[in-house]
Amino acid sequence: MMPSGRGVASRSMAVQTDASAAAEAPTGPSAAGGAAAASGSSSSSGGARAGGVPPLRGLEGARLASPRSLTTALIARATNKTLDELNMSSKSPNRVAYQGVPGAYSEMAARKACPDCEPLPCDQFEVAFQALSQWMAEWAVLPIENSLGGSIHAVYDLLLRYRLHIVGETSVSVNHCLLALPGTKLGEVTRVLSHPQALAQVDGYLRKLKVVKEAVDDTAGAAQMVAEQKLVGVAAVASRRAAELYGLEILDEGIQDYKDNVTRFIKLSRDPLVTTDTAPDRPYKTSIVFSLKQGPGQLFKALSVFALRDIDMTKIESRPMRSNPILTVESGAAGAGEGTAMPAGSQRFNYLFYVDFVGTLAEPRCQNALRHLQESAPFLRVLGSYPMDLELGVVDSDKPPGFDGSGSGQA
C-alpha cells in the first residue's frame, strides 16, 4: 500500500490516461538553469472549505459517510465529472493537492503552504503530481523528509519523472497520537495501523506495547478505517485532528520516539518561481538533481563547485538512476592513481544526486557554480529555487492553520 509513481505533464484540461507518457529523466542533455525561463505563478482567493473536503456525492446522488480521495482511475475520467464525484467545486481555481485524507499531516502542510486554497485529497503521491500536471490543482504539497525517518524517496523519484517545479517549502511538527474506538483500553490494542513513516517514528513505543504493525497509505486514512470499520482492538497512529474528524478516542499522545519530530514538505507548481533579486530579503534555497561522469573523485569535484564559492549546501541525497541503473566501467575511468581499481567492463550501480543549497538562480555565484557543475555532470536539472522555511516545525500539527483562525504559514 506504499505510494508509488508514474506520471504525465500536460498543459490542458484534457484527460490523459497514459501515465507512461512521463517526462522521463536523465537521458537528454544537461538542463541547468532550465527553471529560469517562465514567470512565477501565484494567486490566491477563496475556495477554502473549513474542515476539508465534504463527503463524496455518489453516482446515484447518495452521500457517503467519509470523504473520498482522488485516484488515478478518477483522474482518467472527464475532469469536471471527477471533481463532481469528489463534491469539489469545478470553479475553484485554487486547489492544493496532497496525499492522504483530511486529518493527514500532509493536509495540514497543504493548508499552511496555501492558506486560501481548497485541499484536494489524493490517494497516492503520484496522483497529486498528476492532479497538478493536469490542471486539476494549482499546487501540490508533498512530504520530502522527516527529522526521524529521513528522506521520502518516492517523492524524490517522482520529482524527476514529472516536469513540475518546487516553489516553496514548509514544515509541520508531527505529534502522533494513538487512536481507537471510544471505550478501548490501551491494553486491549493488538494491532496498529498507520503510514510507514509514522510507524517508524513511533517504533520504540509500539515495541513496548507488543502489537502487530500494519502499513496503510496515510495516518488519517488509518484513523478513518478504524472508525468506519469499527475495528475492535485496533488503533491508528495519527493526529489529534484525525481523532476529532473520525470520532476516535485518544489513548495516548506525543508517542513519537523523539519529541522533535518535524516533516518538511515541498510546494510544487507547474511554473517555476523566478526571482531576479540577487539579494532577496529572505534566504532562498535551490534544489537540483544531477548525474556524474565515471571515475574517482567525481562527487568531490561536483560538490567543490559549491564549497569554492562559499555556497551553503543544506542537503544531499542519492537515488538509483532507474532509467539506467547499471553502469559498465569504461576504460580510462578508473583514474591514473595506483592501487586497486575497477577494471574496464566491470559493472556498478548508477546514481542521481539531489542537492539543496542556499542561494537563488539570480545570483552570479550560483549560476557560476551550476555552470562549473556541468563539467562533471552529464545530466543536470534545476528542480526549483524558492524561499527557505526558516522555522522548522513552528506549526504544530495539533493546531493547524485554517482551523483555529490564527495560522497563516507561508511557503
Ligand SMILES: O=C(O)C(=O)C[C@]1(C(=O)O)C=C[C@@H](O)C=C1
Ligand atoms: O500520513 C500522513 O498523515 C502524511 O501526511 C504522510 C507523512 C509522510 O509521508 O511522512 C507525513 C508526515 C508524517 O511524517 C507521517 C506521514
